Amino acid sequence: MNIxxxxxxxxxxxxxxxxxRMQSKLNASETVFRPHFKTHQLPEIGSLFRNYGIDKxxxxxxxMAKMFANAGWNDITIAFPVNIREIDDINxxxxxxxxxxxxxxxxxxxxLSRHLINPVGIFIKIDTGYNRTGLVHDDPVIEKIVDYCxxxxxxxxxxxxxxxxxxxxxxxxxxxxxxxxxxxxxxKDLKQKFIIDFPDISISYGDTPSCQIxxxxxxxxxxxxxxxxxxxxxxxxIGSCSLDDIAVTVACPVVAKHLSRNxxxxxxxxxxxxxxxxxxxxxxxxxxxxxxxxxxxxxxPIPGAYLTxxxxxxxxxxxxxxxIEEIAIGDIIGILPIHSCLTSNLLLNSYKIINQ
Amino acid sequence: MNIxxxxxxxxxxxxxxxxxRMQSKLNASETVFRPHFKTHQLPEIGSLFRNYGIDKxxxxxxxMAKMFANAGWNDITIAFPVNIREIDDINxxxxxxxxxxxxxxxxxxxxLSRHLINPVGIFIKIDTGYNRTGLVHDDPVIEKIVDYCxxxxxxxxxxxxxxxxxxxxxxxxxxxxxxxxxxxxxxKDLKQKFIIDFPDISISYGDTPSCQIxxxxxxxxxxxxxxxxxxxxxxxxIGSCSLDDIAVTVACPVVAKHLSRNxxxxxxxxxxxxxxxxxxxxxxxxxxxxxxxxxxxxxxPIPGAYLTxxxxxxxxxxxxxxxIEEIAIGDIIGILPIHSCLTSNLLLNSYKIINQ
Numbered sequence: 132m133n134i135x136x137x138x139x140x141x142x143x144x145x146x147x148x149x150x151x152r153m154q155s156k157l158n159a160s161e162t163v164f165r166p167h168f169k170t171h172q173l174p175e176i177g178s179l180f181r182n183y184g185i186d187k188x189x190x191x192x193x194x195m196a197k198m199f200a201n202a203g204w205n206d207i208t209i210a211f212p213v214n215i216r217e218i219d220d221i222n223x224x225x226x227x228x229x230x231x232x233x234x235x236x237x238x239x240x241x242x243l244s245r246h247l248i249n250p251v252g253i254f255i256k257i258d259t260g261y262n263r264t265g266l267v268h269d270d271p272v273i274e275k276i277v278d279y280c281x282x283x284x285x286x287x288x289x290x291x292x293x294x295x296x297x298x299x300x301x302x303x304x305x306x307x308x309x310x311x312x313x314x315x316x317x318x319k320d321l322k323q324k325f326i327i328d329f330p331d332i333s334i335s336y337g338d339t340p341s342c343q344i345x346x347x348x349x350x351x352x353x354x355x356x357x358x359x360x361x362x363x364x365x366x367x368x369i370g371s372c373s374l375d376d377i378a379v380t381v382a383c384p385v386v387a388k389h390l391s392r393n394x395x396x397x398x399x400x401x402x403x404x405x406x407x408x409x410x411x412x413x414x415x416x417x418x419x420x421x422x423x424x425x426x427x428x429x430x431x432p433i434p435g436a437y438l439t440x441x442x443x444x445x446x447x448x449x450x451x452x453x454x455i456e457e458i459a460i461g462d463i464i465g466i467l468p469i470h471s472c473l474t475s476n477l478l479l480n481s482y483k484i485i486n487q
Numbered sequence: 488m489n490i491x492x493x494x495x496x497x498x499x500x501x502x503x504x505x506x507x508r509m510q511s512k513l514n515a516s517e518t519v520f521r522p523h524f525k526t527h528q529l530p531e532i533g534s535l536f537r538n539y540g541i542d543k544x545x546x547x548x549x550x551m552a553k554m555f556a557n558a559g560w561n562d563i564t565i566a567f568p569v570n571i572r573e574i575d576d577i578n579x580x581x582x583x584x585x586x587x588x589x590x591x592x593x594x595x596x597x598x599l600s601r602h603l604i605n606p607v608g609i610f611i612k613i614d615t616g617y618n619r620t621g622l623v624h625d626d627p628v629i630e631k632i633v634d635y636c637x638x639x640x641x642x643x644x645x646x647x648x649x650x651x652x653x654x655x656x657x658x659x660x661x662x663x664x665x666x667x668x669x670x671x672x673x674x675k676d677l678k679q680k681f682i683i684d685f686p687d688i689s690i691s692y693g694d695t696p697s698c699q700i701x702x703x704x705x706x707x708x709x710x711x712x713x714x715x716x717x718x719x720x721x722x723x724x725i726g727s728c729s730l731d732d733i734a735v736t737v738a739c740p741v742v743a744k745h746l747s748r749n750x751x752x753x754x755x756x757x758x759x760x761x762x763x764x765x766x767x768x769x770x771x772x773x774x775x776x777x778x779x780x781x782x783x784x785x786x787x788p789i790p791g792a793y794l795t796x797x798x799x800x801x802x803x804x805x806x807x808x809x810x811i812e813e814i815a816i817g818d819i820i821g822i823l824p825i826h827s828c829l830t831s832n833l834l835l836n837s838y839k840i841i842n843q
Binding site: 134135136169191192193194211212213214215216217220235236238239242262263264296384386387388389392396398401402405406407440442443444445447459460461472473476477 | 550
């Protein structure tokens with residue numbers, strides 16, 4: 132395989148294993164698996180999910196919904212507070228497929244009721260502790276939205292949805308599962324409150340760390356993890372995947388070596404990997420683990436080798452003596468990304484799928 | 488102007504003022520202005536430079552060189568340690584235009600001498616204190632490279648090049664000018680050392696902070712600032728531009744408001760703005776200043792309003808009471824980016840030029 136510039140290498144076997152593992156945990160329950168496709172954004176990776184019976188998906192923008200609708204997906208939740216400025220595209224989408232929107236204000240709902248041409252599903256976005264967006268469980272606006280939906284033909288209330296993004300800063304599995312339990316209970320209580328009038332109402336739960344760690348989903352009607360399909364150093368750091376579960380690496384050419392300070396420079400920077408990082412007290416910044424790369428795959432991280440700084444196109448790697456001498460300018464090394472969603476977004480025009 | 492999603496707004500008048508200001512500082516000297524085009528990466532912004540007599544440019548990748556060669560530029564320095572894996576593209580480029588490459592090892596030079604079809608200009612990359620890449624001034628490899636070039640028909644020694652990236656972490660104008668002086672002296676000494684054998688040898692100096700602050704370039708044969716064309720919050724923070732000199736803002740739709748915590752959520756996240764930020768001791772992260780936006784331009788930053796966190800598509804803004812009440816869901820607000828190079832790279836397919 133001829134790699135000349137930073138290229139996202141996607142290991143199809145690992146991707147399939149990651150999908151299968153998540154799907155198999157749901158066999159015991161009725162829980163719907165509606166994976167988030169924002170991590171890969173690629174129709175050909177999306178199509179792998181079909182082999183596991185998945186026919187409902189999540190995306191994070193109207194643009195992404197259009198792209199996957201064109202790729203044949205016909206039941207899509209746009210898991211982002213509805214952007215009313217994209218109403219024309221939303222109306223085009225709903226001509227042909229089922230779309231669910233997230234709502235958390237009467238202002239948005241008012242706009243939708245006046246401008247929607249076709250029916251949409253409405254999820255009320257609930258803030259279960261992440262504090263990014265959504266309504267808290269006892270906000271009186273929730274009842275108003277429920278009431279509003281019941282009176283408007285185009286607005287079909289689907290239920291309550293949360294993203295437990297605070298699992299990313301939790302300390303260990305027990306704390307992650309505790310967050311999940313709290314979120315689940317908030318959603319269950321809301322469902323209980325409205326189920327008499329809306330017997331089809333459902334609750335939808337997101338985030339990869341808890342969905343990877345948990346085994347019991349039976350009280351959730353739906354889960355929407357996304358990152359698990361690729362995983363990354365952040366998930367490994369949290370403890371929600373093993374190194375072997377990381378399904379992507381960025382293959383980068385070596386362009387310079389600095390033996391006196393045990394560093395080498397790669398063609399691979401912020402425009403390929405993103406600036407997401409893991410920091411430690413001692414001014415240590417980790418922008419990715421370094422692996423040996425060959426056409427069939429990659430090694431475990433090389434002990435003592437780190438991507439320690441990046442600028443627009445340059446990446447600087449610290450390396451142990453034993454390794455730097457083996458590397459030649461023009462060699463390809465691999466970087467396991469800190470945050471695969473942002474990295475894959477930057478390399479949508481530069482990727483290769485291996486182990487097909 | 489109909490803006491539906493995060494869009495880079497480029498103020499043509501400010502861009503032209505920024506180019507003119509830099510160009511006018513060079514009138515008194517013989518210094519060549521070879522602007523770095525990695526900041527904008529857009530042929531239509533590039534073409535504005537022609538009005539100021541600029542016909543030589545800098546880019547940071549072979550891909551970018553190809554793009555600007557297609558747009559008619561015929562004298563391009565690829566200011567990145569030569570990536571020998573792209574030799575085929577380099578050979579295609581040099582069929583028609585003049586290309587300068589950066590070299591800092593005999594390994595790369597060996598490869599070039601064996602595979603280059605047409606002549607190229609060679610700049611030796613000098614590390615003048617930034618410690619990212621390049622050779623230090625007394626590295627014996629410099630002499631070997633000079634010697635090698637003199638013996639190889641395809642390798643035409645152009646001189647010594649540095650990027651003073653450490654000006655970005657300098658404290659104030661005096662320190663920035665001091666760094667510039669040090670770098671200049673290192674380059675001048677190198678030139679002096681080799682000029683008898685290479686009378687056309689030149690020295691090339693980069694980075695926006697010092698080129699914006701300095702007035703005297705007479706000892707430099709060439710400067711290569713890039714960011715100055717747009718500027719950003721980082722340049723303002725360093726003190727190398729005024730707020731009025733920032734020529735880009737990202738127009739973003741408001742999608743949610745959280746009055747209880749004085750926050751609103753915009754459609755505008757890490758995939759639009761990048762994760763570059765300015766941090767302060769008290770866990771304060773600044774991902775961009777907030778401005779009022781209208782079709783003709785934007786305001787100064789709103790006091791007390793900050794983009795404080797971003798995820799893939801969401802941006803969370805802290806706002807003062809007085810302002811949050813004026814904003815409605817669906818309104819457009821502007822974000823002055825922290826690092827315009829990374830932001831514009833993410834919005835190459837979503838930009839509008841105003842004040843044309």
